[in-house]
Amino acid sequence: xxxxxxxxxxxxxxxxxxxxxxxxxxxxxxxxxxxxxxxxxxxxxxxxxxxxxxxxxxxxxxxxxxxxxxxxxxxxxxxxxxxxxxxxxxxxxxxxxxxxxxxxxxxxxxxxxxxxxxxxxxxxxxxxxxxxxxxxxxxxxxxxxxxxxxxxxxxxxxxxxxxxxxxxxxxxxxxxxxxxxxxxxxxxxxxxxxxxxxxxxxxxxxxxxxxxxxxxxxxxxxxxxxxxxxxxxxxxxxxxxxxxxxxxxxxxxxxxxxxxxxxxxxxxxxxxxxxxxxxxxxxxxxxxxxxxxxxxxxxxxxxxxxxxxxxxxxxxxxxxxxxxxxxxxxxxxxxxxxxxxxxxxxxxxxxxxxxxxxxxxxxxxxxxxxxxxxxxxxxxxxxxxxxxxxxxxxxxxxxxxxxxxxxxxxxxxxxxxxxxxxxxxxxxxxxxxxxxxxxxxxxxxxxxxxxxxxxxxxxxxxxxxxxxxxxxxxxxxxxxxxxxxxxxxx
Ligand code: NAD
Numbered sequence: 093x094x095x096x097x098x099x100x101x102x103x104x105x106x107x108x109x110x111x112x113x114x115x116x117x118x119x120x121x122x123x124x125x126x127x128x129x130x131x132x133x134x135x136x137x138x139x140x141x142x143x144x145x146x147x148x149x150x151x152x153x154x155x156x157x158x159x160x161x162x163x164x165x166x167x168x169x170x171x172x173x174x175x176x177x178x179x180x181x182x183x184x185x186x187x188x189x190x191x192x193x194x195x196x197x198x199x200x201x202x203x204x205x206x207x208x209x210x211x212x213x214x215x216x217x218x219x220x221x222x223x224x225x226x227x228x229x230x231x232x233x234x235x236x237x238x239x240x241x242x243x244x245x246x247x248x249x250x251x252x253x254x255x256x257x258x259x260x261x262x263x264x265x266x267x268x269x270x271x272x273x274x275x276x277x278x279x280x281x282x283x284x285x286x287x288x289x290x291x292x293x294x295x296x297x298x299x300x301x302x303x304x305x306x307x308x309x310x311x312x313x314x315x316x317x318x319x320x321x322x323x324x325x326x327x328x329x330x331x332x333x334x335x336x337x338x339x340x341x342x343x344x345x346x347x348x349x350x351x352x353x354x355x356x357x358x359x360x361x362x363x364x365x366x367x368x369x370x371x372x373x374x375x376x377x378x379x380x381x382x383x384x385x386x387x388x389x390x391x392x393x394x395x396x397x398x399x400x401x402x403x404x405x406x407x408x409x410x411x412x413x414x415x416x417x418x419x420x421x422x423x424x425x426x427x428x429x430x431x432x433x434x435x436x437x438x439x440x441x442x443x444x445x446x447x448x449x450x451x452x453x454x455x456x457x458x459x460x461x462x463x464x465x466x467x468x469x470x471x472x473x474x475x476x477x478x479x480x481x482x483x484x485x486x487x488x489x490x491x492x493x494x495x496x497x498x499x500x501x502x503x504x505x506x507x508x509x510x511x512x513x514x515x516x517x518x519x520x521x522x523x524x525x526x527x528x529x530x531x532x533x534x535x536x537x538x539x540x541x542x543x544x545x546x547x548x549x550x551x552x553x554x555x556x557x558x559x560x561x562x563x564x565x566x567x568x569x570x571x572x573x574x575x576x577x578x579x580x581x582x
Pocket of ligand 1: 310
């Protein structure tokens, strides 16, 4: 039944195109232009998508500005009620959303069904935080009493990437709405389908028109215009580090605040004293789940030299047996990569790794999968060094680079020897060492003896070229809200 609904949705957007949605109304772009979104499974067009420009962004920003006072004035409990209604509606349609996400992104159903539910959880979590979002502190001082409060920063621009687009959009938009901000969302051009469904779901669930607006289009026009618009007070951006720099420059004249979740080249450090079976499971999961198209993927494997051969041989055997296939096949782990342009980039990196002298222990080539789309075999490079490009640059695909280390100091040095600092994974049974090494790692998030497990009230974000700011818990509100101090003479 849900697959039927998803097919009906595809039939609907094939007829109308994926439109923008501004002030509660679906509308084509001002210029009347469309671009095609294709399915990475067979490269066939899925739908035409409105190609917004500065006129669409201007209309959306004005709609968000007009809706801001009403949304700010709504009580916290009322905002909580609406956000819970959105979560309920997402849950009710989770399979349909997952199905559409698989077709649009190539991600496998086994992960996308969870990602759709995570979207609902994001709304539920921030719904419950909405009533207290504005609470501040009382700071008494001699002769003065200080009361701090928080107010929504104003309309925010949310710019999202093509990987797990549904879940990531909810991760940014739910806290913005809970804080009392209105939103203009510009989703990624490679995977725009579920963003329009999400907003439709939200408005059907009771979100007032204009509170959340959607403009589709390319980064260099619709995206750039959103970052420049004077009515947009903050930009929440998830994407590449280079795009983050560009956005800062574009937005400089309008003095916006930024929240950036950027790229990563995350190390997984495995010491000889670790539970090696669990470490192997985690290493495989963190690079080959979600097609490796994941900011927190563990793309650099640092293994203690004494176990390097044995550990990487196990991984190679297991990588060769990973099921690559049609994303809707429930047994598939790795589906086709998002787009031929990205597939080409990943395959080029595989060739670079070979030229640099690393050994292909698994994969290392295109995979011939159902539909003939953008499939790449799960790849493991061994005998690599940390100065190789495959160890330094974000490949964003199912490609793991394994490097041996001789000592704890060398492990830390290699782990930190990258421009990025999003996540790190540490495997050891020595508790003291896990504290000592964690202290020294340059990363915003470190998981010890664990893969990436998210708790929504913990801070999420990176250091160095991996980002600015944190999401999760109250950290999200620090970004979406201004802090105001009122000082009374006593
Ligand atoms: P991207 O930077 O190319 O694009 C992201 C978004 O920015 C898209 O919507 C795009 O249209 C828009 N954009 C592009 N140029 C722009 C401009 N000049 N002005 C305004 N907007 C512009 O990234 P991508 O290839 O879509 O996504 C993959 C990247 O995202 C990877 O680097 C990955 O690590 C990163 N990512 C990070 C996190 C995190 O939490 N740190 C999460 C997911 C993805």
